Amino acid sequence: MNVRIIMGSKSDLEVGKKAVKVLEDLEIPYQMTVSSAHRTPERTKELCQGADVFIAIAGLSAALPGVVAAHTVKPVIGVPVSGKMNLDALLSIAQMPPGIPVACVGLDRGDNAALLAAEILAVSDEDLAKRLEDYREKRRQQVISDGEEIERTYGD
Numbered sequence: 001m002n003v004r005i006i007m008g009s010k011s012d013l014e015v016g017k018k019a020v021k022v023l024e025d026l027e028i029p030y031q032m033t034v035s036s037a038h039r040t041p042e043r044t045k046e047l048c049q050g051a052d053v054f055i056a057i058a059g060l061s062a063a064l065p066g067v068v069a070a071h072t073v074k075p076v077i078g079v080p081v082s083g084k085m086n087l088d089a090l091l092s093i094a095q096m097p098p099g100i101p102v103a104c105v106g107l108d109r110g111d112n113a114a115l116l117a118a119e120i121l122a123v124s125d126e127d128l129a130k131r132l133e134d135y136r137e138k139r140r141q142q143v144i145s146d147g148e149e150i151e152r153t154y155g156d
Contacts, residue, residue: 001125003117004051005032005110006044006068008058012081015057018110019079019117026118026131037067048072053117056102057110059083062092065102075103075120082107 003023007016016032023030031051035044037058044064048054048071056065057079065078078093080086086107093104105112115132122129 001052001121001128002029002031002050003053003055003114003121004047005030005055005057006047006064007032007034008036008056008062008064008081010034012057012059015079015081015108015110018108019055019057019114020110022111022114022118026114026128026135028114028118028121028128035064037063041067044068045071053077053120055079055110055113055117057081057113058093059089060085062089065093065104066096066100069096069100069102075117076101077103077105077113077116079105079110079113080107 005016005019020030020032033047035047037044044067048068052074054068054072054074054076056068056076058064059081062080065076069076080089080093090107093102096102103116105116118128118132122132
């Protein structure tokens, strides 16, 4: 059980780090690298082997998730990177042609991509499912704590 994170360029690293943080918190093995759908297509094709789920992070035309999906039958989660062409990046991932689906999370949401990858893997891993439940409970408790702090400071 592992996840491969492929970024279109090194400039996508901050988004990739969000995914890494979640995967590490959930104790999911991963590899992260850079490969361009356009500049290194053969390398990209080679990287589409040996993982259970792929996270493809790209901006501008954001072709990388679709190219990865074209070379594997494993789940691919696309993360559009914000920049000058936000809508283009988002639609390039979300509007894949029939037969080659790619899941799409919000702009820069490497963390949500990692959580979706974990959910996919948890279908056949009860221990991971439990870690995901614990992860969510920690987030719920943080929201409750934040609410109580705000209410103490700004309440009636």
